[in-house]
Amino acid sequence: MRAYIIRRLLLIIPTFIGISMLTFALIQLAPGSPIALKLQGMDGAMQADAATQDIIEQTKALYGLDKPIPVQYGLWLGRLVRLDFGNSMKDQRPVMDKIGEALPVTLMFNLLSLFLVYLISIPVGVYSATHPGTKRDSALTVFLFILYSMPTFWVAMLLILFLGGGEYLDWFPIHGLQSGDATSLSWFARLLDRLWHMAMPLFCMTYGGLALLSRYMRAGMLDVLRQDYIRTARAYGFSERTVVWKYTMRNSLIAIVTLLGGLLPALIGGSIIIETIFSIPGMGRLAFEAVLSRDYPLIMGEVTIASLLTLAGLLLSDLLYVAVDPRIKLG
Amino acid sequence: MKPVQLLGILLLLAALCGCGGERRDPSDLGEILTEYGNDTAAEKGDWLMLQMPAEMPHLNPLTSSDYYASTVLDWVFDTLLDRDQVTMDNIPNAAKSWDISDDHLTYTFHLRDDVKFSDGVPMTAHDVKFSFDKVMDPKVDAPYLRNYFVDITGCEVLDDYTVRFTCNKPYYRHLVMIGGLYVLPRHIYGEGDFNNHPNNRAPVGSGKYALESWETGQRITLVRNPHYWGSAEKGWPYFEKIVYAIIPDDNTAFQVLSRGDLDFMSMPPDLFVRRANTPRFREQFNRFAYYRPAYNYIGWNLRKPMFKDRETRLALAMLLDRELLRDEIYYGQAVIISGNFMPGTPEHNAALQPVLFDPDRARTLLAEAGWGDEDGNGILDRDGAPFHFDAATTNQNPLAEKVLTIFKEELARAGIDMTIRPMEWASLLERVDKREFDAILMGWSMPPDPDPYQVWHSSQVDAGSNYVGFVNGESDRVIEEARVSFDRDTRIALYHRFQEILHEEQPYLFLLAPKVLAAGDKRLHGIRVYPFGIDQREWFVPKAMQRYGG
Numbered sequence: 001m002r003a004y005i006i007r008r009l010l011l012i013i014p015t016f017i018g019i020s021m022l023t024f025a026l027i028q029l030a031p032g033s034p035i036a037l038k039l040q041g042m043d044g045a046m047q048a049d050a051a052t053q054d055i056i057e058q059t060k061a062l063y064g065l066d067k068p069i070p071v072q073y074g075l076w077l078g079r080l081v082r083l084d085f086g087n088s089m090k091d092q093r094p095v096m097d098k099i100g101e102a103l104p105v106t107l108m109f110n111l112l113s114l115f116l117v118y119l120i121s122i123p124v125g126v127y128s129a130t131h132p133g134t135k136r137d138s139a140l141t142v143f144l145f146i147l148y149s150m151p152t153f154w155v156a157m158l159l160i161l162f163l164g165g166g167e168y169l170d171w172f173p174i175h176g177l178q179s180g181d182a183t184s185l186s187w188f189a190r191l192l193d194r195l196w197h198m199a200m201p202l203f204c205m206t207y208g209g210l211a212l213l214s215r216y217m218r219a220g221m222l223d224v225l226r227q228d229y230i231r232t233a234r235a236y237g238f239s240e241r242t243v244v245w246k247y248t249m250r251n252s253l254i255a256i257v258t259l260l261g262g263l264l265p266a267l268i269g270g271s272i273i274i275e276t277i278f279s280i281p282g283m284g285r286l287a288f289e290a291v292l293s294r295d296y297p298l299i300m301g302e303v304t305i306a307s308l309l310t311l312a313g314l315l316l317s318d319l320l321y322v323a324v325d326p327r328i329k330l331g
Numbered sequence: 332m333k334p335v336q337l338l339g340i341l342l343l344l345a346a347l348c349g350c351g352g353e354r355r356d357p358s359d360l361g362e363i364l365t366e367y368g369n370d371t372a373a374e375k376g377d378w379l380m381l382q383m384p385a386e387m388p389h390l391n392p393l394t395s396s397d398y399y400a401s402t403v404l405d406w407v408f409d410t411l412l413d414r415d416q417v418t419m420d421n422i423p424n425a426a427k428s429w430d431i432s433d434d435h436l437t438y439t440f441h442l443r444d445d446v447k448f449s450d451g452v453p454m455t456a457h458d459v460k461f462s463f464d465k466v467m468d469p470k471v472d473a474p475y476l477r478n479y480f481v482d483i484t485g486c487e488v489l490d491d492y493t494v495r496f497t498c499n500k501p502y503y504r505h506l507v508m509i510g511g512l513y514v515l516p517r518h519i520y521g522e523g524d525f526n527n528h529p530n531n532r533a534p535v536g537s538g539k540y541a542l543e544s545w546e547t548g549q550r551i552t553l554v555r556n557p558h559y560w561g562s563a564e565k566g567w568p569y570f571e572k573i574v575y576a577i578i579p580d581d582n583t584a585f586q587v588l589s590r591g592d593l594d595f596m597s598m599p600p601d602l603f604v605r606r607a608n609t610p611r612f613r614e615q616f617n618r619f620a621y622y623r624p625a626y627n628y629i630g631w632n633l634r635k636p637m638f639k640d641r642e643t644r645l646a647l648a649m650l651l652d653r654e655l656l657r658d659e660i661y662y663g664q665a666v667i668i669s670g671n672f673m674p675g676t677p678e679h680n681a682a683l684q685p686v687l688f689d690p691d692r693a694r695t696l697l698a699e700a701g702w703g704d705e706d707g708n709g710i711l712d713r714d715g716a717p718f719h720f721d722a723a724t725t726n727q728n729p730l731a732e733k734v735l736t737i738f739k740e741e742l743a744r745a746g747i748d749m750t751i752r753p754m755e756w757a758s759l760l761e762r763v764d765k766r767e768f769d770a771i772l773m774g775w776s777m778p779p780d781p782d783p784y785q786v787w788h789s790s791q792v793d794a795g796s797n798y799v800g801f802v803n804g805e806s807d808r809v810i811e812e813a814r815v816s817f818d819r820d821t822r823i824a825l826y827h828r829f830q831e832i833l834h835e836e837q838p839y840l841f842l843l844a845p846k847v848l849a850a851g852d853k854r855l856h857g858i859r860v861y862p863f864g865i866d867q868r869e870w871f872v873p874k875a876m877q878r879y880g881g
Contacts, residue, residue, distance in 0.1 A: 032755075160583055278580075
């Protein structure tokens with residue numbers, strides 16, 4: 001077992017090098033250069049004066065873009081080993097600082113959203129599995145699928161329109177994470193203010209996942225309920241409640257617990273749509289803008305974190321399988 | 332309840348969302364003002380809440396090329412000179428007067444002695460020289476700015492309040508460029524790595540406002556500079572604070588405006604016409620429309636065989652109904668242009684008649700230019716090649732695709748096949764830089780009195796902004812002569828001739844200069860619409876209507 005874990009950990013290194021090399025080459029080969037974008041602006045109308053060739057070359061040298069791509073990659077890898085992610089080309093701030101600002105925001109949203117999805121989906125899935133085929137089960141299914149099919153940007157717009165003030169109700173703030181004058185409040189009031197701001201974007205992030213996870217739960221549980229040992233438990237005379245919660249639950253959880261491992265990289269990926277609509281400074285916007293402006297160091301920093309987390313998440317997922325199901329052996 | 336009933340209710344709700352408010356006739360734009368609240372004296376106090384659609388990366392005045400950064404930097408830093416909003420003349424700002432040598436190679440500025448940075452330290456000529464030296468330093472990431480100053484070779488301090496710039500070539504725009512340089516405090520920016528300076532997130536200048544806080548991704552708060560020199564002519568910082576809320580989405584921002592948390596915002600035409608036009612909205616807000624010096628155009632790559640002759644280009648211009656564009660897409664809030672100078676400026680040649688929409692005449696012209704339909708497939712051809720081209724544009728602007736769609740239909744009726752290619756900005760830029768395009772729909776944003784050199788001179792065809800490849804001997808001579816004409820009337824006459832040439836040759840299909848459509852809370856007074864925009868420095872809120880602050 002230990003040997004297996006060590007082997008998997010060591011495998012991460014070459015995998016990561018492959019990922020980062022491919023990413024590095026791809027973003028450099030993409031059309032457009034960060035220098036051109038710096039000089040000619042990003043907002044769609046060009047400035048009516050261009051830079052001379054000398055100045056373009058000067059700027060390239062300043063950013064190390066005049067060296068051949070393999071050399072640039074080697075330099076980047078060398079810095080990475082020393083945990084130096086370099087500076088963003090857009091504003092010269094360290095990449096780690098920028099990610100360090102956006103990551104906690106995204107994590108906060110994703111963790112809360114995950115928690116809420118599991119909180120709601122598990123009881124719903126259990127109910128559906130224990131009352132399969134009833135009218136209530138069908139209604140629940142239809143309702144969840146309707147939720148799932150509603151696009152997030154549309155729901156966000158509706159929420160903003162109807163609950164965000166203006167013509168209709170004014171229940172929730174619609175932009176940002178905190179009110180302007182929040183610094184003068186006590187920490188508890190500030191926390192409430194933060195949660196109040198998070199309500200609508202959190203809803204948009206959560207409702208879609210309900211359908212998916214509750215179906216997983218339902219399917220997993222139905223599978224278990226059909227097993228012989230459950231029939232045996234009922235034959236012993238245990239109450240339905242005991243049968244479901246004590247004997248079925250644990251085995252049904254296999255599917256969704258192992259999902260957790262695969263969800264690890266998703267935790268740091270923000271939704272660019274929701275972040276743009278609600279003005280949330282999260283990872284989605286950071287990554288999107290980095291790609292648009294060809295900010296190579298920032299892109300590579302994000303890819304590094306995302307790929308390492310994915311690889312770690314896959315390992316975690318496999319280990320969780322073993323922990324939850326003693327029948328499975330690794331190695 | 333049954334799922335069917337549930338579905339029915341949901342559908343009904345969805346349908347109801349489409350209603351709400353009265354249906355407006357799109358041609359009824361409602362009242363649009365050109366000025367408001369100018370009959371009361373200005374008073375200090377209150378906060379100004381504005382929207383910022385995109386967060387700037389940083390606020391270093393020399394290394395920044397971001398449009399939104401410049402709106403904040405204009406508040407925080409002073410320039411040597413300012414420009415009159417109506418006449419565009421240079422007027423004193425941090426420099427109270429200036430002398431120009433007869434050969435136009437030496438500019439001497441006399442600074443005011445009462446200008447202080449927001450930390451109380453006085454501004455001197457040394458700060459001006461420091462700012463200039465930083466721009467010219469190749470290690471400073473300011474390529475965009477440095478390009479303007481290539482022919483300005485030196486800057487020397489004559490005494491604490493006198494600074495002299497020397498140039499190695501005469502050029503009429505040198506005064507404007509030097510006058511527009513932000514003056515940085517040497518005692519703050521002189522230390523440390525300039526490109527990565529800690530003050531890039533906390534700029535310190537001598538302008539009306541100082542930065543109070545920058546909450547990343549959320550808001551930027553400016554506070555009145557207590558040391559601002561102010562005067563009766565220059566005005567004072569009236570607002571106690573100016574707060575920029577970073578809201579990328581237009582619909583969200585509009586919602587924030589309607590609930591009263593924003594005081595002023597500009598918006599796309601459809602928002603302006605549909606949602607900013609209800610009686611309830613108009614009770615609380617005034618609506619304005621004003622020009623920026625910017626215009627849209629379709630550029631023909633003159634190297635391509637189908638665009639080589641001017642008859643074809645003229646015919647293409649006749650196949651686009653620009654009045655339709657103006658009325659349908661911009662709701663009339665735009666002006667059709669025929670040249671590169673903005674209407675309303677003396678440089679603009681008002682005698683030129685715009686090319687009229689005339690599909691029949693266009694067909695005749697195309698036939699005269701040698702286009703026929705040899706293979707009978709409905710598409711014109713010439714010398715064996717069919718008349719087909721790609722029109723590339725940005726995918727960020729929905730209006731651009733609308734314009735091209737309307738054009739495509741009319742072109743198809745005349746037997747010309749155009750493919751619309753919206754693409755990501757960086758990719759579009761690369762195609763344009765490499766001259767790998769047939770036609771492009773883009774825009775230029777410029778100062779109110781631009782020098783046509785960079786976009787139209789033959790020397791700029793390969794590496795400059797003359798993307799279409801326009802080469803014309805007379806046009807070159809006219810541009811070169813204007814660059815060294817220091818008398819504005821001489822330049823005006825030359826530019827009028829230049830626009831005649833552009834009109835004859837049609838290297839661009841000039842489209843429209845659209846107005847900025849905006850709404851402002853009725854609290855805001857002192858608003859005036861100038862030929863090229865609004866000046867927020869003049870705004871204030873009368874004491875009785877003030878809402879924020881102490």
